[in-house]
Amino acid sequence: MEAHMKPTPIKAKFLTPGVIVLILLAVNGLMFLAGRFFFGIGSVTHLSDQYPWGLWIAVDVAAGVALAAGGFTTAALGHVMHLEEYHAVIRPALLTAMLGYTFVAIGVCVDIGRWYFVWHPLVMWNGSSALFEVGICVMIYMTVLYIEFLPLVTERFIGKVNLPGILKNLNRPVERLLRALDRGLSKTMFVFIIAGVVLSTLHQSSLGTLMVIAGAKMHPLWFTPILPLLFLLSAIAVGLPMVIFESTLAARSFKLKPETEILGKLGGMVAPILGVYLAFKLGDMVIRETFVYLTEFSTASVMWTIEVLVGIVIPLRMFLSPSVLKSPALTFTAAALVVFGVALNRINNFIVAYTPPYAVHAYFPSIGEISVTVGLIALLTLMYRAYVMIFPVISLPQDRPALHAKYAIRTEKS
Amino acid sequence: MKQPSRRAFLKTAALAGGTVAGLSATAKAGPKNVLSPDRNGVLVDTTVCIGCRSCEYACRTAHGLPTPPLETYGDKTVFKEMRRPNTGALTVVNQYPNPTKSDLPYYVKVQCMHCDHPACVSACIVGAFSKQENGAIIWDTDKCIGCRYCMAACPFQIPSFEYEKALNPEIRKCDFCYTRTQENKLPACVDACPVEALTFGPREEVVRIAKQRMATYGNRYVNHVYGELEAGGTGWMYLAGRDFADLKFPKLGASPAPGVSEAIQHGIFAYFVPPVALYAILGAIMWMTKTREEGA
Ligand code: SF4
Numbered sequence: 219m220e221a222h223m224k225p226t227p228i229k230a231k232f233l234t235p236g237v238i239v240l241i242l243l244a245v246n247g248l249m250f251l252a253g254r255f256f257f258g259i260g261s262v263t264h265l266s267d268q269y270p271w272g273l274w275i276a277v278d279v280a281a282g283v284a285l286a287a288g289g290f291t292t293a294a295l296g297h298v299m300h301l302e303e304y305h306a307v308i309r310p311a312l313l314t315a316m317l318g319y320t321f322v323a324i325g326v327c328v329d330i331g332r333w334y335f336v337w338h339p340l341v342m343w344n345g346s347s348a349l350f351e352v353g354i355c356v357m358i359y360m361t362v363l364y365i366e367f368l369p370l371v372t373e374r375f376i377g378k379v380n381l382p383g384i385l386k387n388l389n390r391p392v393e394r395l396l397r398a399l400d401r402g403l404s405k406t407m408f409v410f411i412i413a414g415v416v417l418s419t420l421h422q423s424s425l426g427t428l429m430v431i432a433g434a435k436m437h438p439l440w441f442t443p444i445l446p447l448l449f450l451l452s453a454i455a456v457g458l459p460m461v462i463f464e465s466t467l468a469a470r471s472f473k474l475k476p477e478t479e480i481l482g483k484l485g486g487m488v489a490p491i492l493g494v495y496l497a498f499k500l501g502d503m504v505i506r507e508t509f510v511y512l513t514e515f516s517t518a519s520v521m522w523t524i525e526v527l528v529g530i531v532i533p534l535r536m537f538l539s540p541s542v543l544k545s546p547a548l549t550f551t552a553a554a555l556v557v558f559g560v561a562l563n564r565i566n567n568f569i570v571a572y573t574p575p576y577a578v579h580a581y582f583p584s585i586g587e588i589s590v591t592v593g594l595i596a597l598l599t600l601m602y603r604a605y606v607m608i609f610p611v612i613s614l615p616q617d618r619p620a621l622h623a624k625y626a627i628r629t630e631k632s
Numbered sequence: 633m634k635q636p637s638r639r640a641f642l643k644t645a646a647l648a649g650g651t652v653a654g655l656s657a658t659a660k661a662g663p664k665n666v667l668s669p670d671r672n673g674v675l676v677d678t679t680v681c682i683g684c685r686s687c688e689y690a691c692r693t694a695h696g697l698p699t700p701p702l703e704t705y706g707d708k709t710v711f712k713e714m715r716r717p718n719t720g721a722l723t724v725v726n727q728y729p730n731p732t733k734s735d736l737p738y739y740v741k742v743q744c745m746h747c748d749h750p751a752c753v754s755a756c757i758v759g760a761f762s763k764q765e766n767g768a769i770i771w772d773t774d775k776c777i778g779c780r781y782c783m784a785a786c787p788f789q790i791p792s793f794e795y796e797k798a799l800n801p802e803i804r805k806c807d808f809c810y811t812r813t814q815e816n817k818l819p820a821c822v823d824a825c826p827v828e829a830l831t832f833g834p835r836e837e838v839v840r841i842a843k844q845r846m847a848t849y850g851n852r853y854v855n856h857v858y859g860e861l862e863a864g865g866t867g868w869m870y871l872a873g874r875d876f877a878d879l880k881f882p883k884l885g886a887s888p889a890p891g892v893s894e895a896i897q898h899g900i901f902a903y904f905v906p907p908v909a910l911y912a913i914l915g916a917i918m919w920m921t922k923t924r925e926e927g928a
C-alpha cells in the first residue's frame with residue numbers, strides 16, 4: 219500500500235472559516251507585538267525583576283523546542299535506522315520542526331531586550347552557560363532544518379520553473395541551479411540528517427540544564443540535577459505524539475483520509491518511551507524524597523499532579539491498549555494528552571517552579587503576553603497550511619505507482 | 633538518482649566530524665572570572681547601621697542616577713514596605729524589628745553580593761558579566777542581549793532590567809564602584825556611611841575583622857558571618873543581631889550556585905567528545921542499516 223503513497227501538494231481553498239479565525243488571532247497578537255517593540259517589554263508583559271522569565275520563554279521557546287522534536291525523532295527512525303514505515307510522516311514532521319524552530323527564533327527575538335543583538339552568541343562565547351549552548355545549537359539546527367527542506371523545493375520546481383515577464387530569461391539558469399543543488403544535496407544530505415539528530419539531543423537536554431543554576435529558587439518537585447535527562451526523554455517522548463497530533467489535524471482540515479495504519483504504528487512506539495520518561499521522573503522523586511511536597515495542597519502540587527497524571531500516566535495507559543491504537547480518535551486523544559503534558563511540564567519548570575526569594579506578588583501572564591503567544595501559534599498554523607499547499611509534504615495515495623522519490627522522503631531505491 | 637557511494641559517505645562523514653572536532657580547539661572562550669587573592673570585600677554590620685540611607689544617596693550620585701535631595705532621605709516612612717534594588721537604586725536599606733530593643737530596629741543594606749563563584753557570570757549567554765581582580769562583578773553593555781538569564785540565575789535576586797525601555801534596555805546592579813576603586817577611592821557607599829557600618833578591605837581581612845568582632849562582643853551578634861560560605865562565599869558579608877532568616881536573607885548552602893550546571897555543561901562538551909561520538913554512532917547505524925537494505 220505504501221508504494222502508492224506519494225507526497226503531493228494539497229489542493230484546497232486557503233481561506234476557510236477556521237483560517238479566518240486564525241488570521242484574526244494573528245493580527246491581534248501582532249498588535250501587542252508592535253507595542254512591545256515600540257514601548258518596551260514592560261508595556262505589554264507582567265515580567266518584573268522578580269520574574270524575569272514568563273510565558274514567552276516557557277511556551278514560545280521551551281515548549282516550542284520540545285514540540286518540534288518530531289523532526290529529529292522521525293529523522294532518526296526513518297533516515298538513520300532506515301525504518302521504511304516512518305517515511306510517510308518524515309516530511310510533515312520536518313515541516314513542523316522547521317516552522318517550529320523558526321517561531322522559536324522569533325519568540326526569542328520578542329523576549330530578549332536587545333533583539334538586534336541576537337547574533338552576539340555567535341561571536342561572544344561563554345562555554346559555561348547552558349543558554350549559550352542552547353542558543354548556538356538552535357541556530358545551527360534551524361539552518362540544518364532549512365537545508366533538509368531544500369529537496370522538497372527542488373522536487374517541487376525542477377522542470378516547472380516558469381518565471382513571468384522579463385524574468386523569463388532566468389528560467390534556464392534557475393532550472394540548472396536547482397538541478398545542481400539537488401545533486402549536491404542528495405550526496406551530502408546524510409551529514410545534515412545526522413548533525414540534526416546530534417544537535418537536537420544536545421539542546422533538548424541543555425534546555426533542562428537552564429534552570430539547574432537557579433536551583434535555590436526552584437520548587438523541589440521539579441528541581442533535580444537530572445533535569446537535562448528528563449528534558450531529553452520528554453522531548454523524545456513527545457516527538458511521535460506531536461506527529462500524530464498534527465497529521466490528524468491536517469487530515470481533518472483538508473478532509474483527507476487519516477493514515478490510521480501508520481499513525482497506529484507510530485502510537486505503538488510511544489508507550490515504551492513514555493514509560494522510560496515516567497520511570498525516571500518517579501525514580502528521581504523517590505530518591506530525592508520530594509513526594510512529601512505532594513501532601514501539601516498548593517499550586518505546585520496541583521500542577522505537578524495534572525502534569526504527571528493527565529500528561530503521562532493516562533496517555534501511557536491508552537497507548538498500551540491495542541483498541542486505542544486501532545481508533546484514530548482515541549490515538550489522537552492520547553497523543554494530544556502527551557503534547558499537553560510536555561507543554562505543561564515546560565510551563566511548570568519555567569514558571570510554576572520558579573519561586574524567587576523576594577516575590578511580593580505572583581506572576582500571571584498578561585493579556586498582551588497571551589495574545590502574542592496565541593498570535594504566533596496562529597501564524598505558525600497558517601504557514602503550515604500554506605506550505606503543505608505549495609510543497610509536496612503530505613503523502614497522498616496515488617492512482618499510478620509512485621515515481622521514485624528523493625532522499626528526504628524515503629531511501630532512494632533506484 | 634545516483635546513490636552516494638559508500639566511500640563518499642565515509643569521506644563526507646569524516647570531514648564533518650573533523651570540522652566539529654577542530655572547532656573544539658578554539659572553544660576556550662569565556663568571560664573573565666578570576667578569584668584573585670587580593671579581591672576586596674565589605675563587611676556590613678547591621679547592628680551598627682542607623683538607617684540614614686546616606687549610602688543610597690551616595691550610590692545614586694556616584695552612578696549618575698536621578699535622586700531626590702539629600703534632606704528627604706531622613707524620611708522613615710519608606711521603611712513601611714520592603715524595597716529591593718532596582719534600575720533606579722542599586723542599593724537600598726530595609727528596616728526589621730529588634731525583638732529585644734524595639735526602639736533600636738535593625739537596618740539591612742542590600743546590593744549585589746559580588747560572589748566568589750557568581751551565578752551571573754557563569755550563566756550569561758554572551759559573557760557580559762565578569763569578575764575582576766579586585767573582586768567587582770561588572771557588566772558590559774556592548775555584549776548584553778537582554779535575555780535576563782542572569783536574573784533567573786542570581787540566588788540573591790539582584791540584577792534588575794529596564795523593562796520600560798524599547799531600545800538598549802540595561803541590566804543594572806551594584807558594580808562595586810569599579811571606576812572609583814580603580815582610582816583608589818573607596819566605594820561611594822562605604823565612603824558616605826557616617827557610622828562606619830561598612831568596612832571595606834581585602835576579603836580575607838574583612839572575614840578576620842568579622843570574626844574578631846563576634847569574639848569581642850559575643851552577645852551582640854548571632855554566631856554567623858553571612859556570606860563567608862553562602863553560595864561558595866561572597867565579597868559582601870554581613871553581621872547581624874538576630875537570625876539571618878528573620879532579616880530575609882535567602883538560606884543557601886555552601887556550594888557555589890553554578891557548580892552543578894557547569895559540571896553538566898562541561899561534561900557534555902568535554903572537548904566535544906560526546907557529541908562527536910554520538911555523531912559517529914549514528915553514522916555507523918545509518919551505514920549499516922543501509923547495507924542491510926541494499927542486500928535485501
Ligand atoms: S549577587 Fe547575583 S548579581 Fe551579584 S555577583 Fe552574585 S550572582 Fe552575580
Ligand code: SF4
Pocket residue numbers: 755756757758759760761771775776777778779780781782783803
Ligand atoms: S541579560 Fe544581558 S547580562 Fe544578563 S544574561 Fe542576558 S546577555 Fe547576559
